[in-house]
Structure formats: C-alpha cells, structure tokens
Amino acid sequence: MEIGKWYKYKLALFYITNKISNNTNYYNVFGFDVYGNWMTDNATTYFDEDYIETTPEEVSAALINE
Numbered sequence: 001m002e003i004g005k006w007y008k009y010k011l012a013l014f015y016i017t018n019k020i021s022n023n024t025n026y027y028n029v030f031g032f033d034v035y036g037n038w039m040t041d042n043a044t045t046y047f048d049e050d051y052i053e054t055t056p057e058e059v060s061a062a063l064i065n066e
Helices: 056-065
Strands: 006-009 012-019 026-032 038-046
Touching: 006 056, 012 038, 012 056
Parallel strands: none
Antiparallel strands: 006 012, 012 026, 026 038
C-alpha cells in the first residue's frame, strides 16, 4: 500500500493519507465504505492483499456518482 493512492475492496474505495504504525497494516483514509458512506480523513482501516489499486476512471466515476 502506498500513501497518496486510491484502493478498492468490494464496494469500498479508499484514499490513504498516512500509515498508523510501521508495524501494522492500519492506515488513515478517506473515501467510501462498503455501504457507500463517505468517511473523513480520520477514518482508520486495515489493509491486506484483498485491496487493489484503482484506476483514475474508477475514482472519477465514484465521485461523480456521489
């Protein structure tokens, strides 16, 4: 996972703002959760190998549809 990139997992779409700790896979993010709710920059989520990087088109479509 890289800070400053968008990732998706199922219906969720997250932008990583920073890593909580070098020893964990927890990051601060903003974006849409799996229910389509907007999350602020202070939201924390755990990232694993199921999260994949999104394309610019996917991010644009999600923001336009909001």
